[in-house]
Amino acid sequence: xxxxxxxxxxxxxxxxxxxxxxxxxxxxxxxxxxxxxxxxxxxxxxxxxxxxxxxxxxxxxxxxxxxxxxxxxxxxxxxxxxxxxxxxxxxxxxxxxxxxxxxxxxxxxxxxxxxxxxxxxxxxxxxxxxxxxxxxxxxxxxxxxxxxxxxxxxxxxxxxxxxxxxxxxxxxxxxxxxxxxxxxxxxxxxxxxxxxxxxxxxxxxxxxxxxxxxxxxxxxxxxxxxxxxxxxxxxxxxxxxxxxxxxxxxxxxxxxxxxxxxxxxxxxxxxxxxxxxxxxxxxxxxxxxxxxxxxxxxxxxxxxxxxxxxxxxxxxxxxxxxxxxxxxxxxxxxxxxxxxxxxxxxxxxxxxxxxxxxxxxxxxxxxxxxxxxxxxxxxxxxxxxxxxxxxxxxxxxxxxxxxxxxxxxxxxxxxxxxxxxxxxxxxxxxxxxxxxxxxx
Amino acid sequence: xxxxxxxxxxxxxxxxxxxxxxxxxxxxxxxxxxxxxxxxxxxxxxxxxxxxxxxxxxxxxxxxxxxxxxxxxxxxxxxxxxxxxxxxxxxxxxxxxxxxxxxxxxxxxxxxxxxxxxxxxxxxxxxxxxxxxxxxxxxxxxxxxxxxxxxxxxxxxxxxxxxxxxxxxxxxxxxxxxxxxxxxxxxxxxxxxxxxxxxxxxxxxxxx
Numbered sequence: 001x002x003x004x005x006x007x008x009x010x011x012x013x014x015x016x017x018x019x020x021x022x023x024x025x026x027x028x029x030x031x032x033x034x035x036x037x038x039x040x041x042x043x044x045x046x047x048x049x050x051x052x053x054x055x056x057x058x059x060x061x062x063x064x065x066x067x068x069x070x071x072x073x074x075x076x077x078x079x080x081x082x083x084x085x086x087x088x089x090x091x092x093x094x095x096x097x098x099x100x101x102x103x104x105x106x107x108x109x110x111x112x113x114x115x116x117x118x119x120x121x122x123x124x125x126x127x128x129x130x131x132x133x134x135x136x137x138x139x140x141x142x143x144x145x146x147x148x149x150x151x152x153x154x155x156x157x158x159x160x161x162x163x164x165x166x167x168x169x170x171x172x173x174x175x176x177x178x179x180x181x182x183x184x185x186x187x188x189x190x191x192x193x194x195x196x197x198x199x200x201x202x203x204x205x206x207x208x209x210x211x212x213x214x215x216x217x218x219x220x221x222x223x224x225x226x227x228x229x230x231x232x233x234x235x236x237x238x239x240x241x242x243x244x245x246x247x248x249x250x251x252x253x254x255x256x257x258x259x260x261x262x263x264x265x266x267x268x269x270x271x272x273x274x275x276x277x278x279x280x281x282x283x284x285x286x287x288x289x290x291x292x293x294x295x296x297x298x299x300x301x302x303x304x305x306x307x308x309x310x311x312x313x314x315x316x317x318x319x320x321x322x323x324x325x326x327x328x329x330x331x332x333x334x335x336x337x338x339x340x341x342x343x344x345x346x347x348x349x350x351x352x353x354x355x356x357x358x359x360x361x362x363x364x365x366x367x368x369x370x371x372x373x374x375x376x377x378x379x380x381x382x383x384x385x386x387x388x389x390x391x392x393x394x395x396x397x398x399x400x401x402x403x404x405x406x407x408x409x410x411x412x413x414x415x416x417x418x419x420x421x422x423x424x425x426x427x428x429x430x431x432x433x434x435x436x437x438x439x440x
Numbered sequence: 441x442x443x444x445x446x447x448x449x450x451x452x453x454x455x456x457x458x459x460x461x462x463x464x465x466x467x468x469x470x471x472x473x474x475x476x477x478x479x480x481x482x483x484x485x486x487x488x489x490x491x492x493x494x495x496x497x498x499x500x501x502x503x504x505x506x507x508x509x510x511x512x513x514x515x516x517x518x519x520x521x522x523x524x525x526x527x528x529x530x531x532x533x534x535x536x537x538x539x540x541x542x543x544x545x546x547x548x549x550x551x552x553x554x555x556x557x558x559x560x561x562x563x564x565x566x567x568x569x570x571x572x573x574x575x576x577x578x579x580x581x582x583x584x585x586x587x588x589x590x591x592x593x594x595x596x597x598x599x600x601x602x603x604x605x606x607x608x609x610x611x612x613x614x615x616x617x618x619x620x621x622x623x624x625x626x627x628x629x630x631x632x633x634x635x636x637x638x639x640x641x642x643x644x645x646x647x648x
Contacts, residue, residue, distance in 0.1 A: 097535050098538040283536045287523070287536070287539075288520045288521060288523065288536075288544070289641070290518065290544075291519040291521060291637045291641050292516060292517055292637050293547075307556045308515075308555070308556060309515045310556065312586075312587060313588065313589075332589065354606070365609055365610075398609070422632070422635065424636075428516075430516060431634060433632050434587060435604075
């Protein structure tokens with residue numbers, strides 16, 4: 001027993017002497033040299049780690065580093081300062097919001113926000129006095145995380161600690177429609193702000209005051225709140241008008257159900273704190289579709305028509321013996337795009353005819369493909385025109401029933417019609433349109 | 441033989457009027473004129489779908505103060521269907537625009553190079569001594585190429601511009617704006633997107 005007392009006394013004395021400053025100076029330990037790669041990576045992670053994506057494999061590092069993998073994995077596996085440099089270059093390039101300018105606007109924005117964090121821009125703010133980043137985890141804390149991603153909130157407020165809850169702070173961000181896109185609620189429980197993240201479906205009031213499951217536990221002043229504590233906390237918040245923004249932020253993170261605080265899937269569920277998708281990928285995903293581009297004709301021998309943008313044609317609309325419309329196209333050879341094949345010239349047109357009955361406003365359609373051929377390729381250059389009768393062309397009506405145009409036209413009841421004819425060369429995307437009136 | 445030839449010519453003149461007017465000149469030569477401004481001729485059929493149809497260029501004549509020409513060119517219609525960002529809360533339209541601008545401009549520039557002049561209107565203005573406002577003097581010379589490829593030159597005739605729709609059809613129950621029609625008298629030139637491409641563009645919009 002005595003031995004035990006001596007040992008504990010000595011160890012306590014040693015401990016106390018170790019805690020007390022100004023005593024015997026401890027022997028300087030040889031400092032292990034810091035690996036420059038580790039240091040540089042640490043620095044990068046501290047500043048920009050919140051941007052490194054984790055979910056999907058990315059191929060944009062393939063060209064420079066030779067790796068396709070998840071970005072966080074690629075970053076983790078970087079072994080040299082040189083590779084880190086290459087990584088950084090690509091990292092910022094794909095995040096540049098405007099590739100048309102020499103500046104990287106996105107990096108500039110993030111760096112300016114980092115400066116704001118270092119300059120403690122909220123500490124003297126009227127709405128959030130004393131809110132300092134350095135006391136709340138610095139650049140890697142929750143406050144900085146939100147600020148670096150979204151900048152200054154559109155609305156912010158602090159609610160002092162009272163007998164029921166700890167100090168609270170909300171940051172609201174609204175979208176273009178004025179709807180709350182994000183409501184970030186910070187609570188200061190152990191001397192620094194943490195983000196409230198326990199959003200979920202609140203089934204009933206009992207759930208809200210259940211000491212085991214209630215999300216209110218996190219903001220309670222008590223370490224282990226009782227149902228009574230939680231009930232009083234809730235009543236205190238609900239009945240205090242100045243706490244409205246906090247109550248809403250506790251219950252709902254976003255106005256939109258597909259926006260969650262974190263853990264989105266990047267497709268149907270957006271996680272506000274998730275690393276944002278690089279601009280280049282967003283642009284690629286939302287790239288406009290261009291429709292109407294001609295096919296690549298480089299391998300084909302073509303004799304192009306005179307006009308690069310359209311096929312001039314004369315549409316001859318006449319009345320057949322039974323009073324039905326009779327149609328023909330007359331086109332100059334030189335206005336057609338001919339494909340030269342085996343000494344012959346050929347042109348294919350898709351023809352659509354839409355006939356609207358002016359009296360009933362009902363419409364019917366007929367479509368067909370026309371192939372025009374010349375036995376000698378050289379004839380394509382001749383100053384001649386071709387007469388294409390549509391009447392005998394096999395096609396289909398709008399129900400897909402095959403028929404000749406003549407039979408289609410016969411079925412039209414008597415009336416006044418607008419006949420809209422368009423034809424298109426599917427290879428060159430040149431077209432022609434004619435709209436004529438007809439009385440049957 | 442001569443008679444046959446005459447009948448033959450008449451026949452073709454009837455069938456294809458442009459053959460009988462082969463002496464009509466090409467569009468007026470505006471080389472040396474200064475481009476004042478270029479406008480796109482396009483039709484927006486929804487928030488996301490635009491049909492590009494052509495260009496209008498306003499020229500001024502450096503050798504004749506007050507001399508202007510407005511040239512309308514058509515190209516093959518080009519539909520640009522943007523992706524619907526509704527599913528993407530954080531979609532930044534500007535970012536996509538910045539990234540795709542070059543490509544878009546490149547395609548339109550290519551189309552510009554392949555465009556056909558369909559209207560050229562030339563006129564002259566002078567400053568009114570009393571009001572100081574510019575007033576037109578002399579004729580407005582109009583060169584027009586219609587949809588049959590038949591060019592004509594007229595004086596002081598109005599060039600009408602009207603939107604042109606697809607007629608009602610099962611695909612477009614209320615019709616759909618799809619292009620522009622230029623008319624001079626009874627002659628017209630329609631630039632319109634193809635039915636099938638309109639369906640593709642709008643389907644994409646619905647799918648997104």
